Amino acid sequence: MSMNSRIFFRFLVWWIFFSFFSGLISSAVVRLDSIEIYNTHDWITKPTVYFVCKGENMTVLPDVTKANTVYTFKGEESWQPLTELESKKCKRCGFYEEDTFKSDDVFDEWEFCASDFKANGKYILFKEKELNVTFTCEECASLPAGTFNTDTNNDNKGNKLRVGIIVLIVLVALTVTIFGLMMAYKYWQKRKRQQDQARFLKLFEEGDDLEDELELGN
Numbered sequence: 332m333s334m335n336s337r338i339f340f341r342f343l344v345w346w347i348f349f350s351f352f353s354g355l356i357s358s359a360v361v362r363l364d365s366i367e368i369y370n371t372h373d374w375i376t377k378p379t380v381y382f383v384c385k386g387e388n389m390t391v392l393p394d395v396t397k398a399n400t401v402y403t404f405k406g407e408e409s410w411q412p413l414t415e416l417e418s419k420k421c422k423r424c425g426f427y428e429e430d431t432f433k434s435d436d437v438f439d440e441w442e443f444c445a446s447d448f449k450a451n452g453k454y455i456l457f458k459e460k461e462l463n464v465t466f467t468c469e470e471c472a473s474l475p476a477g478t479f480n481t482d483t484n485n486d487n488k489g490n491k492l493r494v495g496i497i498v499l500i501v502l503v504a505l506t507v508t509i510f511g512l513m514m515a516y517k518y519w520q521k522r523k524r525q526q527d528q529a530r531f532l533k534l535f536e537e538g539d540d541l542e543d544e545l546e547l548g549n
Contacts (some may be wrong), residue, residue, distance in 0.1 A: 359470030360412040372436035384424040416445040418474035
């Protein structure tokens with residue numbers, strides 16, 4: 332395979348890969364819309380409430396200092412967004428209150444998934460006697476469908492099997508397409524060389540005929 336053929340082949344592979352699979356690797360930002368805490372665990376000082384997902388930096392909510400008060404946000408605050416959710420992977424997240432003398436108090440911990448959000452981009456988290464939170468994620472509803480609910484293992488296995496079959500079919504189709512395009516490109520190169528050779532031979536023969544006519548004229 333010539334240098335031009337290799338360059339063309341690599342460019343084709345990368346173009347097809349990004350065209351087909353760029354949408355499969357996606358995430359969406361999550362913002363805090365409102366929060367109300369029903370109690371504070373520190374009776375001496377103002378509480379420091381924060382949100383954090385496992386393996387990420389915590390986000391302190393500086394305005395949330397009183398119980399039984401609804402705090403609403405625009406989504407443009409300096410600490411927003413809270414996190415990002417992937418289409419096919421949940422996160423272990425929670426709301427906590429810092430404690431000076433012992434481990435931080437827990438308002439709630441849960442598996443945070445993109446599938447929790449409804450079509451309007453809202454998700455409400457409620458825990459009795461602890462907190463009531465509303466999240467916003469405008470892109471979550473448009474993410475590719477994934478496997479989220481840990482209580483439906485059988486459905487998850489079926490979904491994974493279907494996804495695997497689809498990916499396999501796509502890979503086979505891409506392989507056949509790439510091979511066909513490569514063969515078509517090689518055939519086009521061969522035809523072009525043959526045509527160039529034919530034109531060269533034709534010019535060479537015309538030159539011989541002209542030379543013969545000149546010799547006969549002399």
